[in-house]
Amino acid sequence: MNQQKKIIENITKKWLFLVSLTTLVILIGIFFLLFFTGIKAFSEISLFEFFFGTNWNPTAYHEPSWGIFSLFIGTLMVTFGSLAFAIPLGIMSAIYLAEIASPKVREIVKPTIEMIAGIPSVVLGLIGLLFLSPLIAKLFGLSSGLTGLTSSIVVGIMVLPTIISISEDVITSLPREFKEASLALGATKWQTIKMVLVPASLSGIVAAIMLGLGRAVGETIVVLMLAGNSRAFPTSIFDSVRPMTANIAIEIKEVIRGGLHYKSLFAIGLVLFLMTFLINFISDLIIDKHVKKYKW
């Protein structure tokens, strides 16, 4: 090979490598900024109060309180509320598209459902605000329709396309032999789905759910608009809640940059970051296991 060509090739390769380090740098950068800003909050706030205190009131005149437990429960409530709605609907749709619908129907319906993922979340929040929340207030006789339930439903709609699309891919990618073997033994289509296809794709479906879980934990604008934002400890799904993401969005613009309140919001951000990191890690493990188990 020509010497000059070799040099060009080497330089290009090195340069591309350096550029591709950007993602690693960003991830590490996010972690360090959150960590070193957030950690400073704990010079004045006790870890125990932060994680287990149910009172979050950093701007109280006499004695500010820094417990994120109520906010954390708010996050869990909206997350699991949305999944309670999206998982059954998502799996049923995935099964329908993968195994029951004709190819023609699937080709039209799947991209249509994926379009829902393209709707900006703020628009879904708007519809939740104008349409869903009055409906929920009326239906359950509440004074305000801005509740954990309202935001759960809309967040559920947001994660639905993710769960459907990935689960459908997983079911369709199962070897055709499984289906044939089951049908040849006299099983009906439904028995085949229930007893063979769903169990075989379970780890993939769980990974899809984990992805939806990550989205739901991190969703901000919809909960900001629909959850009601009360800092009180939520006791039911009809209460107004303030998940951690919404709390950051509400307070970050009003804080003194570099102050204790600012640092504590970064500490909440760090908690969110670690939660999604953990979710990602678990779903990676599940996918790994899924791939290794059958090697198709």
Place this chain on the structure above:
Amino acid sequence: MVDTKIKIRDLDFFYGKKQILFNVDLDFYSNQITSLIGPSGCGKSTLLRCLNRMNDIIPGIKVNGNILYNKFNLYKEENSVVEIRKKIGMVFQKPNPFPMSIFNNVSYGLRVQGEKDKEKIKKIVRESLEKADLYDEVKNRLNSSAFSLSGGQQQRLCIARALAINPDVILLDEPCSALDPIATAKIEELLKKIKKEHTIIIVTHNMHQAKRISDYTCYLLDGKIIEFSETNELFNNPKNKLTKDYINGVFG
């Protein structure tokens, strides 16, 4: 004279516009092994899959003609396809165990039929594995994954799985093509043993296998039946020149 188990009359098979089988007439006899041989693409697997209506899952197919199983027309009774498959079992080319334990693989067909009696299921699973000459090899690990077995064992597991629901007829679609000679020999022994209780129809690309195990052999070419007779007769004294060419290896 032996009883006829399955009668095929005037069978045409289309995939889209393309005709795969032409005017097939064929009888399969009870408790005999019948081999379907022919070059790849001749329609032998398609013909086999007509017998338990496995072709139904492929969109765009059309079947004309009649297949009689015990005087019961397979293609007339629209809703009984599930019943048909319980009576006419199938073993596939590639071993295809489910991603479940060995035990659950064999018990699958029983569970599908709604069998709840645990003891009965256990008994049948054991008997089926014994019939498939697999029980001794797996009796200590019935709960481990079916994928932990070797290819030959997996195929015998699939045979045991088919036997568990006690089918009348067993269809085998090149069951040994993915296996080594020892595993193949085991399966051939097994088939000869179980033909006492079942009618066996096997598609094979291996003429020696057809010669070794089958009582009757049918030679197909381009979707048409060229010759059908007792195995010895067909291999030693073929009537048709095309058959002679094929078994002498002139083509294919």
Place this chain on the structure above:
Amino acid sequence: MVKMDEQKKEKIYFTIFKIATFFSVVLLGFILIYIFVKGVSVINLNFLTSMWNHQDITKGGIFPAIIGTLFLAVGVSIFSIPIGISTAIYLNEFAKDNLFNRLIKLSIRNLAGVPSIVYGLFGLAFFVLLLKFGTSLLAASLTLGCMTLPWIITTSEEALKSVPNSFREASLALGATKIETIKMIVLPNSLGGMLTGSILGISRAMGETAPIIMVGATFFMNYLPKSAFDKFMALPYHLFILATQHSSPYSREYALGTALVLIFLVFSLNLGMFVIRYKLRSKKEW
């Protein structure tokens, strides 16, 4: 007979599944129709082309918000498309399977899972404060750029993977270097897919609200941003404020009108990219 039971059961379940599936389709239809029917009344030339009027929202328009969102999209593209595509080329064409490259892939997967509000915090601490960009178009572009980067890399990698390996081998066998092969064989066959996929990612970023609240979007400006260091108006933030914090009796209609414009922008971009992708794909003959 047991059999009829099984078949009846099957019918019932399948009907339920069908309803579940079409629920999503109906939902999408409902959302689009709702926004259109309720939002279309405020749309007129004035609304689309004039500056925002803070005193009387019925008199002004959302022109600066539209422009702000478009500027933002361009800013994000400038940052994330070159880096994203380069990373994808490196990972797919050069990277060996070693610890370091696996680390890069791991970081891409994890970045995709980081909540947008956390990107906002990062952008605030890093771009706005540490690098002293201030709350600005630049800071917002970079923040959203970081967020879209993993999406762009993933979709670009897919485009690269769709180029058959036999093409690369044929080129290498003819004595071309790796770089020449990439330049003459791989890129011409994948650049279209990479760009359209990237723009789809950016259309998603255009609808993001939470991060830009912290790093540069503002509700009211009576001029267009003149430099990258200016603040800017953006459609999603504008609509958020109108829907939740504005006191005008007309704020909801105008929020819906803004939503309609935003959806129109995002979806027409989406649709355009789909059409181009489809055309690119049908041109391929392998």
